[in-house]
Amino acid sequence: MRRCSVVTASTRKAVEKLSTMTYEVDGRIARITLDRPERGNGITFEMPRELAHLVERADLDPRVHVIALSGNGKGFCGGYDLRASAEALGRAASSAGQGASEVGARGADELASVVAPDGSALDPLVVAANHDPSAVWDPVCDYQMMARNVRGFMSLFHADKPVVCKVHGFCVAGGTDMALCSDLLIIADDAKIGYPPARVWGVPTTAVWSFRIGPEKTKRLLFTGDCLDGREAVACGAWPASTPPPSSSTRAPKRCSRASRACRSTSW
Amino acid sequence: MRRCSVVTASTRKAVEKLSTMTYEVDGRIARITLDRPERGNGITFEMPRELAHLVERADLDPRVHVIALSGNGKGFCGGYDLRASAEALGRAASSAGQGASEVGARGADELASVVAPDGSALDPLVVAANHDPSAVWDPVCDYQMMARNVRGFMSLFHADKPVVCKVHGFCVAGGTDMALCSDLLIIADDAKIGYPPARVWGVPTTAVWSFRIGPEKTKRLLFTGDCLDGREAVACGAWPASTPPPSSSTRAPKRCSRASRACRSTSW
Known part of the structure; x- marks a missing residue:
């Protein structure tokens, strides 16, 4: 705790603009909340990037002892936002043969705000073209x-x-x-x-089902695509246990609070 | 190469401000040049962060086939910039017992521009305090x-x-x-x-000497601290070979050019 004595109230504010989730420090708990409820908190390219950014922010904040992850709205996360992918595919099809000027038309797409050069593997048009069922998949x-999404989740x-x-x-799915x-x-x-x-x-993509429930149960789930x-x-x-709704909303904060006390190292 | 057809001349410009190195795309080669010659290209906290950022930028640029890393000035890199550390230690000592108001005095320090809350493991005062020979090392x-430095190098x-x-x-050293x-x-x-x-x-910290020259030769070097x-x-x-100076300056570009032609995948 010696080094924590230099902490001041004037904590520097990180310069950031979040589009897919919110961040709040509540006592010792950093709350990361997926915040695209109108799309079932569907995953876009920004989401795993922002997630990794916020995990790093919580890791470096000496006030924070535990990270609480949840989703805003009816559910936690419905997986990748396939509408965004479909829209990019539609634009890719419509721009075929019309030259580079069409590329500018995607400016309104939320994916376009990802900093990636045109033609890179993160370019929505490249992704869409590589999911064209009539073409060869690379x-x-x-x-x-x-x-890059996996790196974000694995943060x-x-x-x-x-x-x-x-x-x-x-x-x-991706959720x-x-x-x-x-x-x-x-x-x-x-x-x-x-x-x-x-x-x-x-x-x-993160391949952690087997890590949680072992290979046989994982195969039963993934060979069928069944849900639990x-x-x-x-x-x-x-x-270890599930909990009746809506008490999950009250149990989660309690578990976070207990973890925030238990998981306190000498330096944090 | 199909997907590269959507590349346009209007490549988005990454918003960035570099303080420790420069970046230039020269044909198929992305040149990353350490650029603190007045300090022997000494490593600061910003350097590995900027390095990882630029490696990702080169990775995502479809024009780039190879990354060329070098140093500006008399040498490639002299390791960590110990003067910056010593200055932070001096400030930590002078601010002891003077309260939080002293913290603002480090505003001019280049390390202070790293986005990290006061009291975090990246806070220069925390780092300096943890290198105080009279105190306990955590x-x-x-x-x-x-x-976090290692992650930058390993990029x-x-x-x-x-x-x-x-x-x-x-x-x-760190170079x-x-x-x-x-x-x-x-x-x-x-x-x-x-x-x-x-x-x-x-x-x-990156522990790759043994990976390059095997455990025995590595121990001979690291048990003695000798240089080659x-x-x-x-x-x-x-x-495989060294080269007489100053021809290293001409051989490196040739090697990069050959690698940029050889290391071309179907999609990049």
């Missing part, structure tokens, strides 16, 4: 894009401080990557959890 | 700080594209972390390479 291009896994995730409503990369889960009895896109797109509710997830061994 | 606090190791590093003059995390080295016969701080501070010149490094098996 796995390297896909890896270059998706690896939770590699965080210096414990991460408690509250799962309510739906937690499916499970964030939940399963967290340390502790508070899960509602009636939450829907699973990875249906395994039926068409293969295994989850909170009670089934407990029976699966994924979590 | 290894966790040190890890929290140094791990070269994990880069999507090949990294060619030109070593001239001196490449010692070797960047050189050894690169893929290919162009090294001058008379360059001085080694890790003298092993005598007092232990092993290099370019010819000795070749004899050590670290590099």
Whole structure:
């Protein structure tokens, strides 16, 4: 605690503009809340980037002892926002043969705010073109894009401080990557959890299901794309207990508060 | 190459302000040049952060096929800038007992521009206090700080594209972390390479010496802190050949140019 004596009230403010989530420090708890409720907190390119940025911010804030992750609205996270991808694909199709001037038309797209040069693996047009069913799929291009999302999700896994995730409503597809990369889960009895896109797109990118529930149960889920509710997830061994809704909203803060006291190192 | 067809001339400009290095795209080569010649390109907190940022920028630029790393001035890199650390320690000592108002005095320090809350492991006063020989050293606090430098250096190791590093003059201490995390080295016969701080501070943080020249030769170097010149490094098996100065300045671009043609994937 010696070094904490130099902490002042005039904490520098990070210069940031968040578009997919909110951040709040509440006592010893840093609350990261996915905040795209109108799209089921659907994942865009910005989301994993902002997540990693905020995890680093919480890690470096000596006031913070635990990170609380949750979602605003009806559920935790519905996975990747496929509407944004579909719109980019539509623009890519309409611009075919019309030259570079069409590229400017995507200015309104939220994906366009990602700092990435045109033609890079993060360019929405490149991503859309690589998901055109009539064309050849380039796995390297896909890896270059998706690896950056995985790094964002895994910032939770590699965080210096414990991460408690509250799962309510739906937690499916890419949303499970964030939940399963967290340390502790508070899960509602009636939450829907699973990875249906395994039926068409293969295994989850962060590959932590097996780490949580072992290879056999993981295969049962991912070979079928079935979803579990909170009670089934407990029976699966994924979590110690589920909780009736809406008490997940009250249990999560209590668990965070206990963790924030327990997980206090000498220097933080 | 299909996806590259959407590249336009109006490449988005990344918003950035560099303080420790320069960046230039020259044909297929992205040149990252350490640029603190007045301090022997000494490493500050900003340097590994800016390095990782620029490696990501080069990775995402479809024009770039290879990254060329070098140093401006008399040598490649002389390691961590200990003067900056000493100055922070001096301020920490002078502010002891004077309250929080003293903290503002460090505003002019280049380290203060790092976005990190007061009291974090990146706070110059925290770092200085943890290097006070009369106080207890906290290894966790040190890890929290140094791990972020290591991530910056290792961005070269994990880069999507090949990294060619030109070593001239001196490449010692923390400077070797960047050189050894690169893929290919162009090294001058008379360059001085080694890790003298092993005598007092232990092993290099990126731990890639053994990966390059094997455990026995690594121990010979790090148990003694001895330096090698370019010819000795070749004899050590670290590099295929050294080159007489100043031809390293002409050989490096040639090697980069050849690598930029060879390392071209279908999608980049």
